Amino acid sequence: MTFRLLSVHAHPDDESSKGAATLARYAAEGVDVMVATCTGGERGDVLNPAMDRPDVRADLPAIRRAEMEAARAILGVRHRFLGFTDSGLPGEGEPLPDGCFAVTPLADAARPLVELMRGFRPHVVVTYDETGGYPHPDHVRTHEVTVEAFDASGDPARYPGTGRPWRPLKLYYQGAFSRRWFQALHDGMTGRGLASEIGPILEGWPSDAPELGITTRVRCAEYFAVRDRALLAHATQIDPGAGFMTHPRDVERDVWPTEDYHLARSHVASPTPETDLFAGLAGIAD
Numbered sequence: 001m002t003f004r005l006l007s008v009h010a011h012p013d014d015e016s017s018k019g020a021a022t023l024a025r026y027a028a029e030g031v032d033v034m035v036a037t038c039t040g041g042e043r044g045d046v047l048n049p050a051m052d053r054p055d056v057r058a059d060l061p062a063i064r065r066a067e068m069e070a071a072r073a074i075l076g077v078r079h080r081f082l083g084f085t086d087s088g089l090p091g092e093g094e095p096l097p098d099g100c101f102a103v104t105p106l107a108d109a110a111r112p113l114v115e116l117m118r119g120f121r122p123h124v125v126v127t128y129d130e131t132g133g134y135p136h137p138d139h140v141r142t143h144e145v146t147v148e149a150f151d152a153s154g155d156p157a158r159y160p161g162t163g164r165p166w167r168p169l170k171l172y173y174q175g176a177f178s179r180r181w182f183q184a185l186h187d188g189m190t191g192r193g194l195a196s197e198i199g200p201i202l203e204g205w206p207s208d209a210p211e212l213g214i215t216t217r218v219r220c221a222e223y224f225a226v227r228d229r230a231l232l233a234h235a236t237q238i239d240p241g242a243g244f245m246t247h248p249r250d251v252e253r254d255v256w257p258t259e260d261y262h263l264a265r266s267h268v269a270s271p272t273p274e275t276d277l278f279a280g281l282a283g284i285a286d
Contacts, residue, residue, distance in 0.1 A: 001286050003278050004032045006122035006168070008113065008146045010101075010138040011041040011086065012068035013234035017244065018133065018176040019126060020075060020227040021220035022259045022277070027076035028223070031278075034078045034120050036113060038142050039101050040064060043088035048239045056236060063236060070233035074226060082112045087137045102137035106148055109141065111159055113149040118163035123284065124277050125150055129173035129212055129262065147171070150265065169267045169284065172277060175214050175260035179205050185247055188255035197246060214260045215272040216279075221257035224249055 005026055009015045015023065015035045027033045041064040046052040056063060065081070072079040084101035096103050117125070127146035132139025152158040154167025179202070186198040228245070231238050238245065263272060270280030 001284075002030065002032050003124070003281065004034070004120060004122045005277065006034045006036060006117065006120060006125045008036045008038070008125065008127040008142060010038050010128075010132075010136065010142045011044060012037055012064045013041070013071070013231070013237040014139075015077075016071050016075070016227065016230040016234060018128075018174045019259050019261075020230050021223035022218045023077055024075045024223040024226040024230075025218070025220040026277070032078070033076070034080065034116075034122065035072065035075075036080050036082055036116055037068065038082045038109075038113075038145065039084045039086040039138055040081060041086050043086040043097070043100075044237065046236045048235055048237065050239075051236045060236065064234075067234045067236065071230040074230040074233055080116055082116070084109065087141075089136055096137060100137075102141045104141075106144060107159075110145045110148040110152065111162060113145055114153050114159045115162035117149055117153040117168060118166045121166045121286075122168050123281055124170045124172065125168045126172045126174065126261065126277070129264075131210070133174060133176065143173075167267065169281060170263065170270070170277065171265040172216065172261040173212060173264050175212050175262055178211060178214075178260070179209065180211070181256055181260075184255045185252060188251040189247065192251065194248065194251070212262045215263040216261040216274040216277060217258035218261070218275065218277060219258050221253040224253060 007015060007019060007023060023033050040061050042061045046056060084104060085099060087096050087100035087102040090096055125146065128139050128143045130143055132143055150168055150171045154165050156165045182198050182201055186196045186202060189196040232240055268280040
C-alpha cells in the first residue's frame with residue numbers, strides 16, 4: 001500500500017524551513033506527501049534585501065503563491081492552500097486584524113482541514129506543538145486547528161458535509177530549531193576551527209524555554225540539499241547570504257543528520273524512540 005503524509009503549516013516557506021528534508025525523503029521513497037498551508041502569507045515581510053522592492057511588495061500575495069509552487073515541485077509533494085488570511089505579527093498590545101486566520105472561530109478554521117483530511121486520507125499528520133514553534137499567532141492557530149481536525153476527521157457526527165470520515169493514525173509535532181540543534185552546530189563549527197554566528201543565539205536563549213521531548217529522529221541528511229533548494233525558492237523570505245543558509249552543510253550532515261519529531265498521539269502501537277514516522281503502520285489496511 002502507499003502511505004500518505006500530511007504536513008500542516010501556517011505560511012508559505014514554513015514547509016521548507018521545518019521538516020522539508022523529511023518530506024523530500026518520503027516523497028522520493030514513494031509516500032504520497034501533501035502540504036497544507038493555512039494562509040497565503042499576505043502580511044509577511046520581505047526578508048531578503050535583494051527582493052525588497054516596491055513592485056515585489058505590491059504583488060506579494062501572488063509572488064508568495066508562485067514561490068510555494070516552485071518549492072512544492074522541488075520537494076516532490078502535493079500542496080493545498082486552505083484559504084485563510086495571514087494574521088501578521090502585531091506588536092505588543094496591538095489587536096489582530098479583523099477576519100484573519102488567528103481570530104477565525106476554531107470550527108470554521110478547522111473545517112477546510114477536516115475536508116482535506118477526509119479527501120486525502122493521511123496515515124500520518126505533522127504540525128507544530130502548542131507553542132507554534134515560535135509565538136506567531138498563525139502558528140499557534142495552526143496547531144489548534146490541526147489537533148481539532150485530527151480528532152474530528154474520523155467522527156461521522158462532526159463536520160457533516162466534508163466527506164467520508166477518515167481517522168489519521170499518528171500525529172507528530174515538529175522539533176525544528178531546538179537549543180540542542182543550535183548547540184551541536186555551534187560546537188561542530190568551532191571544533192573544526194570554523195567561525196560560528198550561533199554564539200549570540202545561544203547566549204540569548206531563555207533559560208526557562210521549554211524543550212520538546214523528541215521521540216522520533218528521521219535520517220534525511222542526503223535530502224538537505226533538496227531542502228535548501230526549496231528554501232531558496234521562497235526568495236522573498238530567504239536571504240541566501242544570511243541566517244540559516246550560512247552554516248556549512250557538511251558540518252550539519254555530520255553532527256545532526258536527522259529531522260526530529262514528538263509523537264503526540266497514536267492509534268497504533270509504536271514504541272519510542274522511533275526512526276520512521278510510519279513505524280507501527282506495517283500491514284495497516286488503506
